[in-house]
Amino acid sequence: MDTMKKRWISIYVENEIGVLARISGLFSGKSYNIDTLTVGVTEDPTMSRMTIGVTSDDKTFEQIKKQLNRSVEVIKVMDFTDLPIHMKELMFVKVNSCTEKDKAEAFRIAQVYGVKIEDYNKNTILFECTMTEDKNNSLLKLLSETYGYRLEVVRGGAVAIEAVSYTER
Amino acid sequence: MDIKGTELFVKALREEGVDTVFGYPGGMAIDLFDALYDADDIDVILPRHEQALVHEADGYARSTGKVGVCLVTSGPGATNLVTGIATANYDCVPLVCFTGQVSRDLIGNDAFQEVDIVGVTRNICKYAVTVRDRKDLATIIKKAFYVARTGKPGPVVVDIPKDIQLEMGSDEYPSEISIRGYKPSNGVHVGQLKKAMTMLKSAHKPVILAGGGVKISRAGESLTRLAEKMRIPVITTIMGKGVIPTDHPMYVGNIGMYGNYASNKAISECDVLFAIGVRFGDRITGKIEEFAKNAKIIHVDIDTASISRNIVVNIPIVADAKTALDEMLNHASAVKSDAWLKSIDEWKKEIPITMSGYEGMTPEKIINRINDLFPDSIVTTDVGQNQLWTTQYIRMDGKRQFLTSGGLGTMGYGLPAAIGASIGNPGKPVICISGDGGAQMNIQELATAHALETPVILCIFNNTYLGNVKQMQKMFYNKRYSSTCLRYSRSCNRQCRIDGTCTGRDYVPDFVKLAESYGCVGIRVEDESQMDEAFKRAAENTKSVTLIEFMLDCEYDVYPMVPGGAALSDMMFG
Incomplete structure (x- = not known):
């Protein structure tokens, strides 16, 4: 097999x-x-x-x-399995019921991962993540460890195109 | 010049060389039929049921090599085609099925007789499309015929909304078409073929396995010549039966679940297997791990997706069967196969296919009579034991044609396919071998045959059971004949095991009276001495169907048999 x-x-x-x-x-x-x-x-x-x-x-x-x-x-x-390509996926992650501490942590995470805090209010934060599917997966893992059931996730699925000079998947 | 969609439809049929349409009208097809009313050069066949309609187009297409054309209305007219479309798809039969559709503004509204037939048939046909713009009508019809008949042939569904049928538009019909997503393979990779030839020439126990693809590409003669020149024995699938004459010294027999001993043994022991136009379906491979275990395998098929799907092959070749065989003939020379041919001959003699162990009028005797009396004929079968016996005993000499629903195994196929074949081949004897179960699915077509004066000989093997299932119940289910007795009535013991206490009522229908009520000739044959007289009367009846009901002993079974999932070498001999 x-x-x-x-x-x-x-x-x-x-x-x-x-x-x-x-x-x-x-x-x-x-x-x-x-x-x-x-x-x-x-x-x-x-x-x-x-x-x-x-x-x-x-x-x-x-x-x-x-x-x-x-x-x-x-x-x-x-x-595209073994070809040089660029692949990105759009993922929105909303964190509900945030404390001030949660929000501070969210900004730190966003900075390290290079993703955007697209929107927020007093107790909600919205991440916009345009990364490879793998990176989105790792970020999501971290976010669920940090915020647990308070997450709301929408993933757009990966889009890919042949690479010009280097590969990113 | 601007013309109506319906007029363009008729023009398109003419441009495609269509002279016969199998049609059943209805509200959303009435305008198309109206346009055909004056088309004297296009024969419109009116069957009595749309399922039979599509099988008739199928029998017509298989026997003539032309595209079969169906025309039905929306909704139930269209859904009644489904079984026939799937049947044609499995056996690679070129059909174009036109379905009427409700007007575009009503699509999606649950309008009367609205069905998303493209959605329904998407996975059982080669291509399905709804015409959404009058200006696309011509190219879509062109595309439909092109896709249906090229590459691996198959059915195409063209759904035409009523408003498009009526809309005025261009009268142009393209003479050629190029489809960017559809490029059927032509030619053959010569490097791969040479490798195959080297492998075959080094073989000691080579075998050619020929399937329906050889028949579709009309490559029987090339195959026979190759077998003769290289001295390689030929085994066929049931769909390939007849690509080489059955009395040819190089012919071994059918492979598979009901194949003969010598064929299954030869496949199990061969060292090089050259398979062409087969798809290695489960009915021919048996247990995959044991199939041609010692062999290197060469596989020629027009469909890349058939190659290395079920069986991993050593040399894949994507090509039309005839193209590949003709190229191989240029390089063919004899293989040292004498010892191998001799052992195959011995196996043939050791366990021949025969029903001589049974008393009475066996299917073998009936089919042999048909072989003797109607050599140059078209034979169709229904599905079940009647079909399996026919595949075992029918004699094919190169002229005769044999049509059967091999892939889907559709009961109710035999009679309409025979009528379609008769329409496509006027003057040629057409014989349908059916069971008493399958004959009752689409028996209404006796009316069609009567109206069109198609002289089909319908042989019903009446054993009062759904025999093929019953055989399995007998062998593997401890004679628990669940729902297979066609004499079962309310007064019966549900746990009947045919122990001599049968309380079943008389068999209905009375096939002889039924035939007569349709204006056909009905004959009941209860003893083999009555056979010749019945066939004589049948041959004389050139104006309608002759239904011959053969009363068979219900204990006749089909042997040898490889149980489902077992290795081909594990044959049971009854």
Whole structure:
């Protein structure tokens, strides 16, 4: 049995109604689990680009790529797993019921991680984090250790593009 | 010049060379049918049920190689196609299914007979699309035919809202199309082929495994020549049966769950397996770890996704079967396979496929009579024991065609597929071998056949049971015949195990009377001595279906059999 590992695919698809359903249906119909999927229109308005993250073994991942490739709506499939890329994910974290001490700690954390405190009031703080998925994960771990159940999290899913000179994932 | 969407639809059919449409009208398709009313060059077939309609288009497409065209209304008309679309998708049959749809302003409103058919069929067809703009209608139809017939063929669904049907727009229909996300493979990687040839030539126990892909690419002759030239035995899947004549010295038989002893043994013992146009489905591999355990495997398929999915292969080759075989023929030379061919011959003699252990009118005898009397014919089957016996005993000589629902295993396929094949091949005898269970799914098509004077011979193997399931209940469920007896009635013992105390009522329907009520000929055959007379009458009836009901002993089973999940070498012989 191959080892399970995190993989990334970037695909160009037709920007049409139903294509997202077709792609997600292909995953669910064949019991492939999607970790994350983002989609948005590209420089060409007739095309969208999806960044898809999956955790799978080699064999399943090969099948996923082949199945995507044979879909009429899919224009191009790129395996980003081992390519030099830049990948970022937008994550909002709201901390509720903050004390003054909590807030001071929040600013320290934001400074160290290089993320923004986008908004706050007397007892709530909102982090806006645009980092790699891994870094967002570590920050989130720290925040939940610090603030526990008071967190509210919204994650946007990763977007990725081929690197120009260095890689960051 | 501007024309209505419906007029463009008819024009598109003509441009695509369509001369036959299988259609069932309804509110959202009425305008399309109206446009066809004056199209004398396009024959519109009216079946009696949309499920049968799509199987008829399927039988037509498989037997002619043309694209089968379906036209139905929205909602239930469209959803009734679902089973047939999935059937065609599994067996790679080119279909274009047009569905009427409610007007665009009503889509999403739960309008009368509104169904998101594109959403429903998305995962069971090659491509599905709703036309959302009149100006896209022509390119979408062009695209549909192109996608359906190229690469690995398959069904395409085109959903046309009523307002688009009526909207005026350009009359242009493109002569060519290029789809950026769809480039079917053409050609073959010669380097990979050479590697394959080297591997085959070094083999001592080589085997060719040919599947439905060889049939679809009409590569039977090339395959036969390659087998002759290289002296490599050929084994087929049930979908590949007939790509080489069944009496050819290089032909071994079918592989798989109901394959013959020599084939399954040869696959288990071969050292190089050359598989072409197969997808290594579970019914042919048995236990994956034991499948062709000692063999290096070469796999040619047009679909990259079929390669190394179920079986890991040593040399993958993405190509159309005929392209690959013709290229291989340029490099073919004989392999030293004499000893291997001899052992296969011995296995064939050791345990041949036969029902000679049974008394009476066995399916083997019936099918052999059909082989003798109708050599140049098209044979379709339903699904179940009738199908398995046919795949075992049907004789294929290169001329005859054999159509069966192999992948999805759809009961109710046989009769409509036969009618479709008959429509596509006028004058050619078409025989459907069905069971008494499957025959009752889509029996209403006798009316279609009567109306169109399609002389199909419908052979119903009546054993009063859903025999294939019953066989498994007999073998693996301690004869607990749960819901498989078609004579079961309220007065029956639910735990009946056929111990001679049957209180079941008389079998219904009376197939002979049923046939007669549809204006067809019905004949009941209870003894083998009556067979020839029945077939003679059937051959003389060129105006309607002849239904021949063969009364079979319900204890006839299909052997050999590999139990589900077991290795191919673990065959049971009854």
